[in-house]
Structure formats: structure tokens, C-alpha cells
Amino acid sequence: MNLSLYGLGERGTGEKGPEDEWIAVDCGMMIRQDLPDSPLQVPNLDTLSTLGIRPRALIITHGHEDHIGAAAWLWPKWGCPIHATPLAAGLLRAKFIERGLATDAIRVIEPGEALECGAFTLRYLPLTHSIPESCALLLAAGEHRVLHTGDWKLDPEPLIGKPMSSTTFRALAPVDLVVGDSTNAPMPGHSRSEGEVARALEHTIARCEGRVVVSCFASNLARVLAIGHAAQRNGRRVSLMGRSMERMVAVARGLGYLDDFPPLVPVSDLGYLPPNEVLVIATGSQGEPRAALSRLARGRHHAMELGAGDSVIFSAKAIPGNELLIERLKSGLKRLGVTLLDEFSHPELHASGHPAQEELRTFYGWVKPRHLLPVHGEPRHQQAHRELAETLGIQAPLIPLNGDLIRLDAEGLSLVSRHPQPPCIVSQNAVAPLPGLAGPNQGPRHGSLYLALSVTATGEGGWTRIGRLMLDASQASPIDEEAFTDWLDETLETLAGDTLAELRLALQPRLMGWFADHLRRLPEIHLQILAVEAPSASELG
Structure with missing residues (x-):
């Protein structure tokens, strides 16, 4: 759940100045797995109201739910312009329309372009991640330049889009501060490329005999494209199962991302095809009870049944907290006689979208930050990120918590104040304190x-x-x-x-x-x- 505020002015000194200007970066949500019915939790805006902070723009780095999922709920309190790349803008428009909101405030910016927002100059810098058009943000204001990385990895073969340009990022050096992704900071080495996963999927599907179902995250369009190509090269027809998968593919096609994707077979026509010509890309890798894959495991899908000789490939990592749901799903599939391939038996069938240690070292060698603020992930991930930075001579004095007000000045980073964030959830179509x-x-x-x-x-x-x-x-x-x-x-x-x-x-x-x-x-x-x-x-x- 991501919402960052960047401000320029006197507020960091404790003095409120009329020249203070603020922008918001991303506006995400999280699913509260520990509450009945798993409601959405969104950022609490009470602290902003108390401090008199009203962002003059909302800047979106990419289209994942933990970066855009709360925008339709919270943006009406601000009414400011929203800047997003085409794919994220398309996903946001769909959310706004669903809530009956006007979409005029959503403004499209292409990766690589710059914009001015009050005292801030921002540049969208293309990155590789597990969704197209992910961008870092270079924020220049006053005498400082801050690089907000968003989510990223170094992928030499991303399938959709180009690899990251070392020349582009080297040209930024040195930056005053990197606000950086810590998700895989404890992991040595380098994350796997989407190109490697594509080849592994093709080889794996070639060995399957009956129907094949591949489950992955709908937002990972490079993975969806790789599965489609693997199916085509192995003489299989492709069908989609799950509303989120259908919606994401439709938005991506409208933007020209899947022009070479194989023709789709309607789910209702799968029964007319020989089993060895069927490949389904389905939602439900996390064991969600109402998702397409769970319905197949229970034998309750209206269009297709699975049985002995069929295969299910999990091309996604288990999200912590979903382990028991996933095990229940896999047990149901095993009872049907289905062959299972997952991250444990075939790790080559999935790749993380976040940087491991060697990627962090390479990237920081390019941009040469003076300071690091480690964000995303758990405290142990942030601590690992902090320790790695310090071995590179980068100052990382703080591990931030939600609600921290942090100042960057000529002396470096300092914690100004800490503001507890009581949780807010979406309940009965409204945001309410928990x-x-x-x-x-x-x-x-x-x-x-x-x-x-x-x-x-x-x-x-x-x-x-x-x-x-x-x-x-x-x-x-x-x-x-x-x-x-x-x-x-x-x-x-x-x-x-x-x-x-x-x-x-x-x-x-x-x-x-x-x-x-x-x-x-x-x-x-x-x-x-x-x-x-x-x-x-x-x-x-």
C-alpha cells in the first residue's frame, strides 16, 4: 500500500509557510487478510488534514493495485490532476467509471517525458518491472534532486518494452536521495529475466499431453504474452478465464501491447477442442475461492473439466498469508489427477519483479546517490537494503515507518515527527476508520x-x-x-x-x-x- 508525499517549504522545520507545496506519489491499497471478508485498507488522510497538506498533483509510477488501488476512493478529497502513463491511466479510468467519477483529471504522460508541477520538475524514467510502463521519478525542487524508484528490476529481456538504459540513469549522477525498493534486498544475486521464464514455459508446455492451465497475475502482461506464444508454438489454442485477466488483456490490446497475441478461443468453445490443443490462462494462483482456478479444482466451472492427464502450471509466487488457501486448491487439483508444476518444483517458471542485491549495486553504481531511504517490504528487507547501501558509501540513517515526516536538507536526512496512522477500510462502498x-x-x-x-x-x-x-x-x-x-x-x-x-x-x-x-x-x-x-x-x- 503506497502513498508518498513530497513537500518543499518550511514545514520540515515545524514552521508552517504559505509557500509550502506538496505532491503525492502513488495511491495504493492492501487487502486485509486478517479481517472478515478481507476488506480493502486504504491510506488514512487525517494526518494530511491536520498538517494542512493538500497535494497539487497525484503522480502514478505504475498500474499495480498497491500503487493505484485507493485512488478512486481518496482522490475526491483532493480533486487534483492525476498524471499516469497510458496503461496505468486506462486502469484508473476503469476504476473511476466504476465508482461514478469523472475521468477528466487523469492526464496521460509517456515514459521519458517531463512535467512541471508548481515548484517541482518531474521526469518519468522507464524501468523494467512486472507490468509495462513502470517508471522511476526524478523530482527536482529547490536545490535537491530525489530519485523515487517505484518498483523495478534489471531485466535484460523484458519481452514488453526495452531494458533499462544505463546511459539514462548514469546521466543523473549524483542524486541527493534515492527512495528505493527494498522488497528483495536480502536476496543475493540477480532476479530471473522474463525472457528466461518464457523459454522455460515453452519447454514445459511442450512436455504436457492433455489440457494445460497456466495461472499467473493478470497484470504481468509479459508473462501473459509469453504463455500465449508458448501455446501457439506448441499447437495449442488460447483461452482466458477470470474477469481481471479479461479486463487487463482488453486494456493492453487497446494500447497495442498484445498485437501479436494469438487469437482467443471463447471459453464456451473449449469443449469442442481436443485436450492436447487446449491452453487456458486463468486467474486464481493465490487460491482465491471464487477465482477460475478454484472453480476448476472443485469441478464447478461451466465450460471445462480437468482430469487425469491434464496439467496446471503456477507461474506466480505465493503471496504470504495465502499458503493454506493455495494448498487447499492444490489438494483439489490432485484429487482430480491433475499434474502440478509450481515455484517449488519448477522455480524457472516464475520471476520476481524486484531487484536482488547485485541489481541494487549496479543501479546505485549508475546514479551514485548520497542518501538512501529504504521503502517497500518488511523491516528486515529495509534493514538489508540499508546495510547494502552503507557498504557502498551511501548514507542511510533511517528506516521509515508509515506516518513519518522526514526532512532532507544540506545536513542529510532527519526524522522531524512521527504520526500514527489508524487504519481505514472500504466498508459499504465508503472509506471508514477501522x-x-x-x-x-x-x-x-x-x-x-x-x-x-x-x-x-x-x-x-x-x-x-x-x-x-x-x-x-x-x-x-x-x-x-x-x-x-x-x-x-x-x-x-x-x-x-x-x-x-x-x-x-x-x-x-x-x-x-x-x-x-x-x-x-x-x-x-x-x-x-x-x-x-x-x-x-x-x-x-
């Missing part, structure tokens, strides 16, 4: 306490805590964090649940009981449980 946890008594609350708990599934139906406990009790009574952490770890060992929502339901009364017993005054408590990947052996030392 209430705190209900406790043993419903008397008045004193202050607020924010707890973010990162867990990973143990494989035995249980959960274990991973990484640093994120606890902000600055607005509540003092708390013995060591005692609380020990109690929490012991309690988690006794709890089970197939989903984060079930874990939260089991943990909530115990959590409230502990706080009621150990705090003189009970605050309003906000709990967020996040599923993360367990650290690799190399990270553990």
Missing part, C-alpha cells in the same frame, strides 16, 4: 496503541512470529515490551487457524485480557496481522 479491538469492558479508552504482528504459517496449521514486533504505545500507558513479546510468542504457539482472520479471532480476546491485566488504563488498541515469508537460511546467517 474500530479498535473490543475488550472485556467497553468503558472509556485512554490513548491509542498500535500493534503490527508479522507471522508465517508453520505448516501444521499454526503460526509463528517473524521479525521485529512493531508496537507503538507512545500515546498509551507504558508497557513492558519484553514481557509482552514473551507472552505473545507463547500464546501464538497454542493457537491454530487456517487463515489470518481465524488467527486474529482467536488472539483478540487473549490480547485484550493481557492488556487489561497489565495496563492501568486500557487504550484503544489497533491490531494488524501480516503474513510474511520466513527468512532464508542465508538471511539467518
Whole structure:
């Protein structure tokens, strides 16, 4: 869930000046897997209102949901121009129309172009990522130049679009600050190219005998194109299953990205084809119960049935928290006699869209940043990014939290103030604050306490805590964090649940009981449980 604000003026000194100017970069959402019905969580704008911050433009780096998914909900509070590349603009228009919003504010900018927005000059710099038209932003304001990378990787063979231009980025050096992607910072080496994945898919599909279903993220158009070409070269006809897949392909075709994609066969015609001529690109790689792949696994899809001799290829990484749903999906497919190929048995069938350590080193060798602010990912990813930067002589004094107000000046980076961000969710077609946890008594609350708990599934139906406990009790009574952490770890060992929502339901009364017993005054408590990947052996030392 991404929303960054860049400001120029006196606010960083604590003095409010009329010359302050702000822009927003990206406006994403996240799915709250730990809440019933998995609602959308969007950024809380209360801090902006309190500080009198109103962005004069919203700048979009690319079209993934965690970068654009909240725009249709929050933009009406600003009413400012929105600048986005053609694909992201097309996806935004669809969201705005769905909510009954006018689309006049959405303005298209091509990768490589520049624009002026008040005191800011911005340039869109093309990158490679797992969706076309991803761009970094070079922001120049006052005496400083900041490179906001967005999401990226160094892909020499991206299939759609060109590889990143080292000449373009070398010409920027040195920059004052990189606000950079930390997602794969603990991972040594280099991420796999989409070209490598395309060849692996073609070879794998060639060995399949019956029907083939390939599941991937709809937004990864390079992967969708690779699957289509692999099918065509192996004498198979292509069909799409899933509304998000159909919508994304339609938008991409309208922009000319899939001109050489094979002709599509309607899903209703699949029954007329021999099994060895069928290839379906389907949504549902994360085990979503209502997605096309889950319906196939339950034998409840109206157009096609899977059975012995058919193959399902998972060309996508499991998102933490979805492991049990995916295992349930795979069990259903196995009961049908289907052959499964996934990231564990065939890692060559997927590639990450984020940079590993050697890519980070190469990129920073190009742009030569003086400072780094590591963003995206979990705290351990940010810490790994910070440590890597420091080995390159880049100053990285801070690991930011949501709500931090950070200043860049001649002295470097400094934390000005910290603003807790109470969660807001989309409920009944409106954005609403998420209430705190209900406790043993419903008397008045004193202050607020924010707890973010990162867990990973143990494989035995249980959960274990991973990484640093994120606890902000600055607005509540003092708390013995060591005692609380020990109690929490012991309690988690006794709890089970197939989903984060079930874990939260089991943990909530115990959590409230502990706080009621150990705090003189009970605050309003906000709990967020996040599923993360367990650290690799190399990270553990």
C-alpha cells in the first residue's frame, strides 16, 4: 500500500509557510487478510488534514493495485490532476467509471517525458518491472534532486518494452536521495529475466499431453504474452478465464501491447477442442475461492473439466498469508489427477519483479546517490537494503515507518515527527476508520496503541512470529515490551487457524485480557496481522 508525499517549504522545520507545496506519489491499497471478508485498507488522510497538506498533483509510477488501488476512493478529497502513463491511466479510468467519477483529471504522460508541477520538475524514467510502463521519478525542487524508484528490476529481456538504459540513469549522477525498493534486498544475486521464464514455459508446455492451465497475475502482461506464444508454438489454442485477466488483456490490446497475441478461443468453445490443443490462462494462483482456478479444482466451472492427464502450471509466487488457501486448491487439483508444476518444483517458471542485491549495486553504481531511504517490504528487507547501501558509501540513517515526516536538507536526512496512522477500510462502498479491538469492558479508552504482528504459517496449521514486533504505545500507558513479546510468542504457539482472520479471532480476546491485566488504563488498541515469508537460511546467517 503506497502513498508518498513530497513537500518543499518550511514545514520540515515545524514552521508552517504559505509557500509550502506538496505532491503525492502513488495511491495504493492492501487487502486485509486478517479481517472478515478481507476488506480493502486504504491510506488514512487525517494526518494530511491536520498538517494542512493538500497535494497539487497525484503522480502514478505504475498500474499495480498497491500503487493505484485507493485512488478512486481518496482522490475526491483532493480533486487534483492525476498524471499516469497510458496503461496505468486506462486502469484508473476503469476504476473511476466504476465508482461514478469523472475521468477528466487523469492526464496521460509517456515514459521519458517531463512535467512541471508548481515548484517541482518531474521526469518519468522507464524501468523494467512486472507490468509495462513502470517508471522511476526524478523530482527536482529547490536545490535537491530525489530519485523515487517505484518498483523495478534489471531485466535484460523484458519481452514488453526495452531494458533499462544505463546511459539514462548514469546521466543523473549524483542524486541527493534515492527512495528505493527494498522488497528483495536480502536476496543475493540477480532476479530471473522474463525472457528466461518464457523459454522455460515453452519447454514445459511442450512436455504436457492433455489440457494445460497456466495461472499467473493478470497484470504481468509479459508473462501473459509469453504463455500465449508458448501455446501457439506448441499447437495449442488460447483461452482466458477470470474477469481481471479479461479486463487487463482488453486494456493492453487497446494500447497495442498484445498485437501479436494469438487469437482467443471463447471459453464456451473449449469443449469442442481436443485436450492436447487446449491452453487456458486463468486467474486464481493465490487460491482465491471464487477465482477460475478454484472453480476448476472443485469441478464447478461451466465450460471445462480437468482430469487425469491434464496439467496446471503456477507461474506466480505465493503471496504470504495465502499458503493454506493455495494448498487447499492444490489438494483439489490432485484429487482430480491433475499434474502440478509450481515455484517449488519448477522455480524457472516464475520471476520476481524486484531487484536482488547485485541489481541494487549496479543501479546505485549508475546514479551514485548520497542518501538512501529504504521503502517497500518488511523491516528486515529495509534493514538489508540499508546495510547494502552503507557498504557502498551511501548514507542511510533511517528506516521509515508509515506516518513519518522526514526532512532532507544540506545536513542529510532527519526524522522531524512521527504520526500514527489508524487504519481505514472500504466498508459499504465508503472509506471508514477501522474500530479498535473490543475488550472485556467497553468503558472509556485512554490513548491509542498500535500493534503490527508479522507471522508465517508453520505448516501444521499454526503460526509463528517473524521479525521485529512493531508496537507503538507512545500515546498509551507504558508497557513492558519484553514481557509482552514473551507472552505473545507463547500464546501464538497454542493457537491454530487456517487463515489470518481465524488467527486474529482467536488472539483478540487473549490480547485484550493481557492488556487489561497489565495496563492501568486500557487504550484503544489497533491490531494488524501480516503474513510474511520466513527468512532464508542465508538471511539467518
